[in-house]
Amino acid sequence: MAIITSDPKVYTIRDYKSPVHNTWCAGCGDFGILNAIQLGLAELQLPPHQVAVFSGIGCSGKAPHYINAFGIHTLHGRVLPTATGGKLANPEMTVIAVGGDGDGYGIGAGYFVNAGRRNVDLTYLVFDNEVYGLTKGQAAPTMQKGLRAKGMPEPAIQDSINPLALAIASGYTFVARGYALQPKGLATLIAEAVSHRGTAFIDILQTCPYYNDLHTKEWYSEVFDHEPRLYQLDDTDYDGVVRDPTNLDEIVAKKVQAMTKSYEWGERIPLGVLYKVDMATYEDQLATGRPTTNGATGEPNLWNRDLSSLLNALR
Amino acid sequence: MDYNSDLTWMVGGPQGSGGVNTAAEAFAKALSRAGYRLHMNIEYHSNIEGEHSYYTVRISNQDKRNLSEKIHVLVALDEETILGNTHNEWPSHHGHLAQMAPGGVVIYDGALKLDQSGLRQDIRYIPVPWDRLLREMLAEMGRSSDFNTLKPMTNTIAGGASAAALGMDLRLYQEGLRSVFTGRRAQLAEPNVRAADVGYRFMQEALGDHQIFRLIPVEPPAVAPMLLRGIHAAALAKLRAGLAFQTYYPISPATDENVYLETYARAQGLVVVQVEDEISAINMAVGAAHTGARSSTSTSGPGFSLMIEGIGFAAITEAPGPVVFIWQRGGPSTGLPTRSEQADLNIALHPGHGEFPHIVVAPGDIHEIAEDSFESFNWADRYQLPVVVLVDKKIGSGYVTVDDLGLDKLPPVDRGARYKPDGDYLRYRFTDSGISPRSVPGQEGAIFWTTTDEHDERGHITESTANRIRMMEKRMGKLSLAAREIPSSRKIALYGPADADITVVGWGSTKGPILDALEVLAAEDGVRANFLQVRLLRPFPIEEVSRILGRASRTLLVEENYSGQLGDLIREQTGIEVNQRLVKFDGRSFSEEELVDALRTALREGQPRVAVTHLLP
Numbered sequence: 016m017a018i019i020t021s022d023p024k025v026y027t028i029r030d031y032k033s034p035v036h037n038t039w040c041a042g043c044g045d046f047g048i049l050n051a052i053q054l055g056l057a058e059l060q061l062p063p064h065q066v067a068v069f070s071g072i073g074c075s076g077k078a079p080h081y082i083n084a085f086g087i088h089t090l091h092g093r094v095l096p097t098a099t100g101g102k103l104a105n106p107e108m109t110v111i112a113v114g115g116d117g118d119g120y121g122i123g124a125g126y127f128v129n130a131g132r133r134n135v136d137l138t139y140l141v142f143d144n145e146v147y148g149l150t151k152g153q154a155a156p157t158m159q160k161g162l163r164a165k166g167m168p169e170p171a172i173q174d175s176i177n178p179l180a181l182a183i184a185s186g187y188t189f190v191a192r193g194y195a196l197q198p199k200g201l202a203t204l205i206a207e208a209v210s211h212r213g214t215a216f217i218d219i220l221q222t223c224p225y226y227n228d229l230h231t232k233e234w235y236s237e238v239f240d241h242e243p244r245l246y247q248l249d250d251t252d253y254d255g256v257v258r259d260p261t262n263l264d265e266i267v268a269k270k271v272q273a274m275t276k277s278y279e280w281g282e283r284i285p286l287g288v289l290y291k292v293d294m295a296t297y298e299d300q301l302a303t304g305r306p307t308t309n310g311a312t313g314e315p316n317l318w319n320r321d322l323s324s325l326l327n328a329l330r
Numbered sequence: 331m332d333y334n335s336d337l338t339w340m341v342g343g344p345q346g347s348g349g350v351n352t353a354a355e356a357f358a359k360a361l362s363r364a365g366y367r368l369h370m371n372i373e374y375h376s377n378i379e380g381e382h383s384y385y386t387v388r389i390s391n392q393d394k395r396n397l398s399e400k401i402h403v404l405v406a407l408d409e410e411t412i413l414g415n416t417h418n419e420w421p422s423h424h425g426h427l428a429q430m431a432p433g434g435v436v437i438y439d440g441a442l443k444l445d446q447s448g449l450r451q452d453i454r455y456i457p458v459p460w461d462r463l464l465r466e467m468l469a470e471m472g473r474s475s476d477f478n479t480l481k482p483m484t485n486t487i488a489g490g491a492s493a494a495a496l497g498m499d500l501r502l503y504q505e506g507l508r509s510v511f512t513g514r515r516a517q518l519a520e521p522n523v524r525a526a527d528v529g530y531r532f533m534q535e536a537l538g539d540h541q542i543f544r545l546i547p548v549e550p551p552a553v554a555p556m557l558l559r560g561i562h563a564a565a566l567a568k569l570r571a572g573l574a575f576q577t578y579y580p581i582s583p584a585t586d587e588n589v590y591l592e593t594y595a596r597a598q599g600l601v602v603v604q605v606e607d608e609i610s611a612i613n614m615a616v617g618a619a620h621t622g623a624r625s626s627t628s629t630s631g632p633g634f635s636l637m638i639e640g641i642g643f644a645a646i647t648e649a650p651g652p653v654v655f656i657w658q659r660g661g662p663s664t665g666l667p668t669r670s671e672q673a674d675l676n677i678a679l680h681p682g683h684g685e686f687p688h689i690v691v692a693p694g695d696i697h698e699i700a701e702d703s704f705e706s707f708n709w710a711d712r713y714q715l716p717v718v719v720l721v722d723k724k725i726g727s728g729y730v731t732v733d734d735l736g737l738d739k740l741p742p743v744d745r746g747a748r749y750k751p752d753g754d755y756l757r758y759r760f761t762d763s764g765i766s767p768r769s770v771p772g773q774e775g776a777i778f779w780t781t782t783d784e785h786d787e788r789g790h791i792t793e794s795t796a797n798r799i800r801m802m803e804k805r806m807g808k809l810s811l812a813a814r815e816i817p818s819s820r821k822i823a824l825y826g827p828a829d830a831d832i833t834v835v836g837w838g839s840t841k842g843p844i845l846d847a848l849e850v851l852a853a854e855d856g857v858r859a860n861f862l863q864v865r866l867l868r869p870f871p872i873e874e875v876s877r878i879l880g881r882a883s884r885t886l887l888v889e890e891n892y893s894g895q896l897g898d899l900i901r902e903q904t905g906i907e908v909n910q911r912l913v914k915f916d917g918r919s920f921s922e923e924e925l926v927d928a929l930r931t932a933l934r935e936g937q938p939r940v941a942v943t944h945l946l947p
Contacts, residue, residue: 033779035790064774067621072782080779080790085771087620088781088791089613090643096610100617101771103601104575104625108771129606301601317572317599317624318743325569325594326735329562330363330554 026060028053033083044195044221045074048142049081051193052111054202056084059209061109069098071114071123073149075142078113092122095130095139102137106298109209110137117147120156120176127178131185134213135297140205141178141216142195144223145230152226165228178218179277183270183290189215190255190273190290194245195222196232197286204287213296220245220284239282248276248287257292266292333546336390337496338398341488342426343407346379350407353485354385355729357492360506361389362557362731365548369394371728373918375422376582376667382410382423389496391546393731395695395842399921399944400431402543403495405488406438412449424945427453433542435495437488437533456536458491458529460484467528471521483525490529495537497544500530505550555733560699560726561587563735564628564655564719567703569598570737574623576602577611582667583723584628584657608633612640615652616716619644620780622770624707628655631674632664638681644716645686647780648758648805650746650768651710653703653717657726658838660917669917670723672838673891678720679868679899685802687809689713690868692720694823694841696730698865704740705820711746712815713808714768720867722839722890724919749776756787760800764807813869821871824878826860833882834929835862835875835908837896840888840920847925855930864896870903879906886932887911890919894939914942 031053039045056066066084070076072091079086085108089097098112119127119141130139145164147153152166156176163170182190189211193201201219208215222232237244248255253276257269273290339357343350354370362368369388375381386401388394404426406412414425430436432452438444440459449455464484468474486507493503504523511519534541565587568576576595578588592602601618605611611627618625629637634656644652658674660666678690689709693702699721706717749755749769757778759766766787769776779789784801786792825845836844844861851857862878864871879885879900887897887908894911901907912928914920920928921944928942 062774064777065772067771069617077791080781083777085777086779086781086789087617087647088779088783089617090639090782093609093613093640093643096605096613097617097620099603100575100577100614100619100625101621102617103603103614104618104623105621105771108621125606126610129610317569317574320569320572320598322566322569322737324597325566326556326737329556329558 026057026062028057030063031056031083033081035080037081038077039074040225042224043074044144044223045078045142047195047198048140048201048219048221049078051195051198051201051205052078052082052140054198055205055209058202058206065107066109066111067101069094069101069110069112071118073115073118073147075113075115075118092118093126094118095123095126098137099130099133099135102135103298103301106136111209112137112139114141115148116141116143116145116155116157116178120178120181124156128181128185130214131182131187133297134186134188134294136212136214138205138208138211138215139217141218142221143178143218144221144227146223146226148223148226162229164226166226177277179289180274182216182218183273183277187216187290188213188292188294189288191215191217191288192286193217193219194235194286195219196235200247200286207288211291213294242283244282245284245286248285248289253285255288255290260292260294333544334402334497335392335546336388336394336398337402337543337545338400339387339389339403339405339492339496340384340401340426341405341407342382342384342411344380345374345377345383350383350385352482353405353488354387356485356510357489358387358729359510359557360489360503361387362506363509363550363554364502364506365550367391367393367731368557369397369728369730371397371724374668382415384411384426389545391548394846396846396920396922399429399923401426401429402431402434403492404430404434404436405492406436406442408439409442409444412436412438412444435537435542437491437495454537454540456491456533458488458532458536460487460529463487463528463532464525467525471524480521483522486522486525487529490526491533492529493526494530494533495543497541499547500527502547502550503530509554551733553733555731556735557729557731558696558735559586559729560696560721561590561657563696563699564703564721564726565591566735566737567700567740568626568653568707569594569600570740571704571707572624572743573600573626573707575615575618575625576600577605577614577625577627578602578629579605579608579611579633581630581633583659583727584630584633584655586727587628587655587657608636609640612637612652612654613643615654616640616644616647616649619649619651619710620647620771622772624711625652626655627652628657630657630659631661631677634674634677634681638677641688641716641718642682642684642686643782645688645805646782646784648714648766648768649716650714651707651716653706653710653719655703655719655721658720658722666917670839670919671890671915671917672722672840673895673915674720675837675867675891675895675899678718681718685806687713687715687805688868689715689717689812689866690720691717691866692838692864693725694838694863694865695725696732697736699725700735700737701740702865708741708744709812709816712744712765713812714746714765715808720838722919724839749773751775757789758785758787758801758804760787760804764804764811809869813871816866818871818874821864821866822874822878823863823865824860825863827858828860829881830858830860831883832857832859832886832933833862833879833884834859834886834888835864835879835896835900836888837864837867840890843920843922843925844888846922847929850922850926851929857933867899870899872903875900876904876906879904879908885909886929888920888925890914910936910938910940912940912942916943916945
């Protein structure tokens, strides 16, 4: 992460807020995530003009408009390819991609899987509320089979996917779960994800007070045998970090452990980092060939190429 | 005996064996370096190994703009090349025998047992045992054990035999070979020169006094010309334009451009990303354009079908690009994946829902590919919109001899209106021109928002009616601005006498074939006609096309698709109905003979629609 601190300014959460009128419903879990992103950026002291937030379509897609940073609100399901292009073309930027569960795991599932293969240095935050809110509550790919939320005419007969397990299988190098209504803890998790070199993914459990009447704030807050449903992996002896990235056995063992952990759902739901490994990024592997950019304009300096060897090869 | 200034050589065989491509490209390169001007094309099946493929090489002392159906010398690596696969219910070819010019020579593998009885008697069939000849040659050189390594030299033996059949000077071919085998491959030069001699002498002996052809001698040029394809011209011009970012999903025939760029990516500071599908390809390219890079993606019809929502994305967010290349092939759906067609004009003009501005340009030859590929990036930056470059497989995949691609004569790079510090920055500021100066992520004081929703000057979502009207007018107005600023010379070209009664109109790769055919018709039939090439398809050059077509008393449309898509566009944009439509949709581009016949028939009989085919292989 290139943090250029030419000015001694200290950034606070206010520096990452934009004055745009917010159209989310009262009590929406998205507010917690927005807050956490802004807190996380302040924690990292990133100048707003060096941050670009890309989003998909849906309620979550509006998030960039509420953040004072470059904001690129793309198409439904296509946020990862667009953010990838943005990052590779302008590698000095800190890139965050956000989107909903339908956006990322339904219409964008192919991009979710393939982004894992690349390990471009960006952060992907999925607002996971199990429903398509903006189209009035249809089941999203994380809605469990047999459940029926308020907007659904019938219980789901398609099974849900496990986004954390899918991310691990796809090659993501940082896989975590967060909770929208604990913005402070989520902010720290987001800061950790942004600082991670490589593609960091957080599935953020989010309440939809309008359409998800099953997994509500109250449901997530339930306590069983004096233990809260949501608990932090950090408070346990779970360790998802690969110590030796050259050790394939360790990688496989940590992945299997994380996958197993990702299926823990019910009275106990873990939050935090399930899996983390430091691997070469896509940019690292391009290093000798990537466009040389000028930090001030982000413009590749490619205007006077010598093409004589290419032309001669065709003679 | 007179010299022949225009002969056609062909090699055909099962694809994937390396034989056809290697033999053709090695022979052609040697001829090109010797000073001949070539026009060549490959036809192949959607198959990795085994199906029939063939290379046609038209050899002349001057530039040719199309291929002829007539073959003078045919090298057949298998029997199917000669006789076709007519035992199939729908033969994909009928054998190249029917195309042989009287007196022509069929050179075939001596290992084949070809029954010549019942075949045309006005041509010669000469078996050349190239494996045996190579073994004998290597034995003389004391290198028998190298046979497997040097097996590709059987191509040079076939080349030598071809040179003899074409009646060309062996030394010219040998000089060409010497200039091909240089550097790391220099030790192969003399063995190849010798193999050429072996093949040449064998053929001379076999032909005896049947030496019909005598290829006109040429002077080897001081600087070897290039033998290149449209995909090379596009890639080189894109690199010259400062291309920083290219995405692709493998698809024929666009893959050739992408892999060519990928080969040089590291050396040229270019990022090429092979992605999971064309939707990813277009969106990644849009993301790169928004963050400051000149970006592009190259595909074919099926891939473009997937990309269309991304075109709308780039357009409504006024991204400076990307430049999208469609290397056309036969559709619809998977269609004819390796064959030629011009049926993607409609989708190029109308990608996606809603209304938005974009530019569509269709170059007509390899030089125009270079010019348009370069200029498209200037248009993308200047007008902040996506640009589609629509190119036919014929000029994309075919090779031609070129001395200078003109890369040093291209106009300057123009990145359009850029942000300058001026207080409150509005990415979509309403301006007189409709162009809002753009910033690039990373620029302090110039943070922008953008969205695929309708948005205000700051880039935030709004459903306001007044804003909607102004934003639509701003965006669509850029199309009128482009129409005013792009010079006529880039929009259309008129060839031939301006006051001719007959005007032929077309677009893309039919340019060369039409010009060649009109020359033949002028010389043989005294037809006085001109040719209107429409190069810029959107914004459509309404004034120029109306004026030229309005002046003609008779208009003929030539297109390689079923319906005559340009004809429909002309009617839509100008109200002019072209009198006669000559269409071809068999997946093969017009040969010179096909087009001459079709134009001649159409001029004589005046039917409103002529579907053209010579049922070529």
